[in-house]
Amino acid sequence: MSSSSSQGALALRIAAVAVVVVFLQIGVVAEVPIFGVSVELTPLLAAFVGLLCGSVAGAAAGFCIGLLVDLCLVQTLGINSLLFTLIGFWAGRLQELRDPQGALIPVIVGAAAAATAFVGYSVIEFLLGVDAPVSFELLRQIVLGIVVDTVVALPFWMIVRRALQGGLPKDPRRRRRARRSYSTGGLSPISRRA
Amino acid sequence: MYGKTVRRRRALLLVLVVISLVLLTAYFGESAGGGLHSVQRGFLTVISPIQDGANAALKPVRGVFSFFGEVLHSNSRVAQLRREVDRLRRERIAEQEKMRADRELVGIRSLERKVGPGAYRGVVTNVDAQSANLWYSTVDIEAGSSEGVAINDPVVNGEGLVGKVTQVAPDGAQVSLITDSTVGVSARLSGSGAVGLIQPKVGDPEDLLMQYLPTNLNIVPGDLVVTSGTVSGEGESLFPPGIPVGTVSSVAEESPKSVNVRPAAELHNLNVVKVLTVAPGSRVQRVSNAIAKMPPGRQTGAAAGTGVAQVGGGG
Numbered sequence: 001m002s003s004s005s006s007q008g009a010l011a012l013r014i015a016a017v018a019v020v021v022v023f024l025q026i027g028v029v030a031e032v033p034i035f036g037v038s039v040e041l042t043p044l045l046a047a048f049v050g051l052l053c054g055s056v057a058g059a060a061a062g063f064c065i066g067l068l069v070d071l072c073l074v075q076t077l078g079i080n081s082l083l084f085t086l087i088g089f090w091a092g093r094l095q096e097l098r099d100p101q102g103a104l105i106p107v108i109v110g111a112a113a114a115a116t117a118f119v120g121y122s123v124i125e126f127l128l129g130v131d132a133p134v135s136f137e138l139l140r141q142i143v144l145g146i147v148v149d150t151v152v153a154l155p156f157w158m159i160v161r162r163a164l165q166g167g168l169p170k171d172p173r174r175r176r177r178a179r180r181s182y183s184t185g186g187l188s189p190i191s192r193r194a
Numbered sequence: 195m196y197g198k199t200v201r202r203r204r205a206l207l208l209v210l211v212v213i214s215l216v217l218l219t220a221y222f223g224e225s226a227g228g229g230l231h232s233v234q235r236g237f238l239t240v241i242s243p244i245q246d247g248a249n250a251a252l253k254p255v256r257g258v259f260s261f262f263g264e265v266l267h268s269n270s271r272v273a274q275l276r277r278e279v280d281r282l283r284r285e286r287i288a289e290q291e292k293m294r295a296d297r298e299l300v301g302i303r304s305l306e307r308k309v310g311p312g313a314y315r316g317v318v319t320n321v322d323a324q325s326a327n328l329w330y331s332t333v334d335i336e337a338g339s340s341e342g343v344a345i346n347d348p349v350v351n352g353e354g355l356v357g358k359v360t361q362v363a364p365d366g367a368q369v370s371l372i373t374d375s376t377v378g379v380s381a382r383l384s385g386s387g388a389v390g391l392i393q394p395k396v397g398d399p400e401d402l403l404m405q406y407l408p409t410n411l412n413i414v415p416g417d418l419v420v421t422s423g424t425v426s427g428e429g430e431s432l433f434p435p436g437i438p439v440g441t442v443s444s445v446a447e448e449s450p451k452s453v454n455v456r457p458a459a460e461l462h463n464l465n466v467v468k469v470l471t472v473a474p475g476s477r478v479q480r481v482s483n484a485i486a487k488m489p490p491g492r493q494t495g496a497a498a499g500t501g502v503a504q505v506g507g508g509g
Contacts, residue, residue, distance in 0.1 A: 026245065027252045032259040034266070056203050063210045067217075071237045072245070077230055078218030085210045128222055 010167035014049055014057065017163045018065045021045050026072055037144045039152050040117060042069050046084040047091040047113035048106065048160040052168060055092030062088030076128065083120045087113045110153025111146060118142045291465065295320075298466040301352015314348075314434055314470040317341050321464045322366065331371040331394075333357075333464055338365045342471045346432070351467045354438035354458030355379065355421060359469060367469070371461050372402065372439065381439050381455075382422040386411050389422045392439055392455060400462075402440060402455040409451045417442040419455050434470060 021041050030038045046065050050058020066080030091109055094100065119142060221230045264271075302318065319337035337343050339362045347359040349369045357377060361368035370377050372392065379392040381404060390407040404419060419442065423435025440455040 023245070023248045024252070027249045028256045028259060031256055032262075056206055059207050059210055063214065066214070071234055072241060074234055074238060076218065077221040077234065078214045078216070081217065082211060082214035085207070085214060089207050124218075 006167065010053065010057070010164070013164050013167045014053070014061050015064070017049075017160065018045060018061060018068065022065065022068050022072060025069075034148050035144050037141055037148055039148050040114060040145060041152075041156060042066075042080070043084060043087055043113045043117035044110050044149060044153055044156050045160060046088040047109050048157055049164070050088040050091030050093075051095050051106070051109055051157075052161060052164055053092065054096055055089045058088030058090075058092035059085050060088070062086070079121060079124050080117075082124075083117050086120075087116050090116075106157035107150060107153045110157065111150040114146045114149035114153075118145050295466045298352045302350065302466070302468045304352060314472055315342070317343055317469045317471055318466060319469060320466055324462075324464065331357075331374040331461065332360070333369050333371065333467075335367050335369055335467060335469065336365070337469055338363045338367050340364045343367045343469050344471065347472075348433045348437070348470045349467050350437055350470065351459050351464060353460060354440065355433065356459050356461065356464065356467050358433075369467070369469075372457060372459075373400070373461055379433060379439060380422045380424045381419045382435075383407075383411070383413065383442070384418040384420050386413070386417075389424065390452075392419070395454075400457070401443070402457060403452055404442075404455050405452040407451040407453065411451060413442060413445050413451070413453055415442050415444055417453075 025041050029041055032038065042065050046058065046062035049061040053061070062084035063081050066082070066084035067077070069075070069080045069084075070077045091113065094109070122138065122142065217230065221228075224230060299318065302316075317337045319335045319341075322334040322336055324333045333356075335343075335349075343359055343362055345359055345362055349356040349358060355372055357369045357371040357374065359367050360370040360376070372379055373394045375394055377394070380389060381392045382389045383404075388407050388411050390404045392402050392404050395401045395403050407413070419439045421433040421435055421437040421439060423433065438458040440457045442453045443456045444454045446452050446454070
């Protein structure tokens, strides 16, 4: 399979996952409040696409997911696009630079993505001139939203990874297995090449 | 190669951010009929059927999640409903209390019309607190000396005699009920006109004893007992005549004759009472003061028409 076709397959997978998640978010998840707030899967998806596929795919997926959300929910166009682009790009850069393998990395990334989305959205809305005082209720909603998103981050990460796994350029699990065998006495990539 | 990748990545990010900002600015700046709004509406028109279909398909899933959500929230919901029930119950009790207080006020006015306060003025007040034991039965009222309430002032409610004021403060007073062991009331049987002294039965605060009645009287249970308007001893209150005290519940076969009297006023359930006060320097007050200073056992009288009847009580 050529590189462009594999990239195309990955893009299709990401698009399909994004559409399903956005519809699930609007149709089901948004209507099931937990502790008075609903789970926001879309910023998590943007972050996890970045974490799995890199900064370019993350930024592009984030932009498209944000635009889809803004269009479906008839919100101000561009807010979610901007935020999700940054979230996807940042998660992708984290993967490219640090390549974190810890089991809690999706949780931490999810929490950061949710915090960026919630706080960023509020800040932009206020900058655009929402004439309402900041109340403790808003802060409570933001904090609870971040907590709830953090809780669902790990299972959602597993679902997203499973959905995108076949199209990924480098399977993280395979890469991890290779690294483990090398560090525990297996052949190094150099010696294998040789 | 690496530099090209970096440049491409940065360029893509810049382009996406710029597009987002342009969209944001343009959308925010244009009117509701602008191009971006139209695009959004068109997208919504296209996607609405899909969204409806997805919603219908996902309805069972939503139902399952909602069920679990409702189960999770059921505790807080139950607590909220309990608070609501408590609030409604308190409101209902307050409403009932208000209605009962209104009935008591109507009763007090009715009693005034029947008995006639004479030289007495009335201070209608609420009961603050009630303390009762076998020996002492008192209630605290909100009216005090600042409203003209004085020691020994009679206290009534819509049903009959309640007691007399025994302690006074500027903004409150204590009333000893007629079931209190320290209170005695000169009373008259409304049928025969015989006068006796009403005293509480220690240990049975809901029963009064009317003593020192002539032995040859024909008294039957149900006879009405009213205040006589006289006093029989020092410190006794000068109750206006004709206020219902109670009804005869049973007659004791002994000499001197005594009868058991059930109080007319529901003394365990007082909310609003009326203190019968007299104006300082009035005739009634002068008579009251004279009575209070007399030694025990002396029979005293005062002129009719001032609310004080001729004496007939013994003791």
